Amino acid sequence: MAAIEVKNLTKKYGPLEALKGITFSVEEGEVFGLIGPNGAGKTTTLRVLSTLLEVTSGTVTIYGYDLVKQADQVRKIISYLPEDAGTYKNMKGIEYLRFIAAFFHDQNKDQILERGVRIANLGERLEDRIDTYSKGMQRRLLVARALMIQPKLAILDELTSGLDVINAQTIRRTVKETAKQGTTVLLSSHNMLEVELMCDRIALINDGLIVATGSPRDLMAQYHASNIEDVFVEVVK
Ligand code: ATP
Secondary structure (H helix, E strand, O other), rough: EEEEEEEEEEEOOOOEEEEEEEEEEEEOOOEEEEEEOOOHHHHHHHHHHOOOOOOOOOEEEOOOOOOOHHHHHHHHHHEEEEOOOOOOOOOHHHHHHHHHHOOOOOOOHHHHHHHHHHHHOOHHHHHHHHHOOHHHHHHHHHHHHHHOOOOOEEEEOOOOOOHHHHHHHHHHHHHHHHOOOEEEEEEOOOOOHHHHHOOOOOEEEEEEEEEEEEOHHHHHHHOOOOHHHHHHHHHHO
16 A cells, blocks of 8 residues: 555645646655745645645545545644744743643653654753754754654655754654654655655656656656756756
């Protein structure tokens, strides 16, 4: 069974058709990246799959659950990290993780918290208030929040946007490790190098349509390109 199966998905905002019929599937344990320019439809796709936006037409199943008819089941197995996610600034980092862990009644909260602390990797700074954190530290806390519950599917929008090289690399490594432990990852990025480094497969999205899908290596071979940026330029020209 595929972790994600998307068929002919369209999404309209009023008259604007942001997704014009996209089809892709993601296997369990895969890191799958949506990549494309501003306004291509990446965030829209992720928000639809997270059950936050209504489907206009088409079908989506997540681990066999129909996104529309079984939205409650879908919500139980996914974790969504928005691009501009915020935290509760007057909480300490550790309090925030504890607060989130408390929502998961049916799991071992201590284990969740322990994983959160490890993923955030903020050391003693976890005892400080979040409003004293840098952007990178906040993002690490949010990534920890999203992954510590070991969702079956993590949906991560612009995973590392605005982060320095070291923070970005740490977060990428964490996400890859989480995938190895069985979490399927769907992420979006503008950063072509990032998807090349992280993703088993990618879909290039442009103006609401998927214009190419494959592993970074296969796509580079197919388009005789030495990197994904060149593949993209080839595909959309
Ligand atoms: P970016 O890389 O800039 O975040 P994106 O690929 O995530 O872009 P989306 O945010 O999905 O793109 O936007 C796709 C299209 O839908 C754009 O034309 C955008 O203007 C439009 N759009 C997005 N959200 C809304 C909304 N709430 N209402 C109306 N139009 C929207």
